[in-house]
Amino acid sequence: MTGYADDLALAHLLADAADAVSTARFRALDLRVEAKPDLTPVSDADTATERAIRTLLAEHRPTDGLLGEEYGAAPATGPDDRQWVVDPIDGTKNYIRGVPIWATLIALLEGGRPVVGLVSAPALGRRWWAARGAGAYAGPDAAGGVPIRVSGVTALADASFCYSSLDGWTANGRLDGMLGIMRDSWRSRAYGDFYGYMLLAEGALDVMVEPELSLWDVAALVPIVTEAGGTVTDLHGTPSPTVGTDADQSAVASNGALHADILARLGRPTAR
Template identity: 50%
Template sequence: MTSPSSTPSFDAPYEGDLRADLQLALRLADAADAASMSRFDAADLEISTKADASHVTEADLATERAIRALLEAERPTDSVFGEEYGVTGDSHRQWIIDPIDGTANYLKGIPMWTTLIALSIDGVPRVGVASQPALGRRWWGATGLGSWTNTPAGEPKRLSVSSVGTIAESSVSFQSIGQWRDAGQLDALERLTSSVWRDRGYGDTWPYMLLAEGRLEFVAEFGVKEYDIAALVPIISEAGGRFTAFDGSHSLSDRSALATNGLLHDDFLQLLHSV
């Protein structure tokens, strides 16, 4: 992948046509949904522990394999970076996959988990799909093509971030106190929660999608990997928001994420980093 120092802005324009890639990403999500839902809430679900003490289920592995099989058939020259099987290939086009974001929820039978699929080109996420099949929800976007979600009527709805223009009127999601404590940012969290209208820890992918829908103004977290956030970038950017690392840089590898409605991005950065 392109190094953070040479990565352009996440919202930089792109001259290519991404429609075929977005359609493929949606088909990848269909294949992933079939694999993940086939074992969701199964009494005999196989669960193991990885070296970092996090859990992995048979469904995580099967879902990533389903995505990789379709990519091998249709984009054999592209690189793939998945949470469970690492990196294969060497290309400026890289598919970044989190087969089940929220494995702890999945293995408990809690429906708040998501498959995340992104296409990064020259280090910038250009296509993103976030699919929550247990809840029947999906969000998708690509540079220049807008960002969208499904509706009960079956018609896609274009997403747009909120027009809230002051921090005092903002509703924010901070994920968890433990994350901010471990990152040495409890003082920043206190400044944030003391300055906004409403704060909650909704967790994982969902708050980012609430932001893209115009229901939140700010989401931030720490300890994330590239596959946790790459798919979120084009969805939020195309909805009119901004996505950076916590320090304001455009890096997938910073292990942090900060997303806003765009209007308040600089104000939030100033608040969080004031001494």
């Protein structure tokens, strides 16, 4: 195991606490849902889950920095450039409608780059995790994990292509490229959120793309996909996530073999 073994073990502990909170509120009749300033929904489960994670991090890693979707950033106070990045419930819209495809995302960044990632989807009974140099794994829990690997598909005509939605691609002028990929691929589905990336890491599909997301949406996914042998960049081919920012960014994830083709097909935006 690498030097991140203790951090990965802590990530599992954080996920255990998060799962206990989020699972208890899933499909609760008294679930409270509000709209944030950007008009995206937030439930009392989102905020309670993040508070549970913050409490444990304050106990176990008091000098590390922390960025959470619901409560913002707390700077590191120690000498190391370490920051935990948390999305307490990725897929809140699914969560509040009773759809079981949602997860807690937990990442550790060093120097702005993700080195540990864990995704826990308790309603699916599954987790995915990875640490830099240690491979990627999936299973019901830490004890039941097995190695995972991306597919060996080399042609788009044989590939399963995944995306979040078409709205953002219309807005950024790349809808024509997206539709071309969908026409030329063997199969296309919009699983959305974390799930497409995890299916990619397992080799169940071959490409996952999103036009706009935040650091907490992608940080935990990157180590899992890359340690499984895949590639994650933005639309310009720069490794994702963008270093040192929680601003909106894009993500193109693939098994590696298809990456250059997908980037070329999405290309530059067309005039609108």
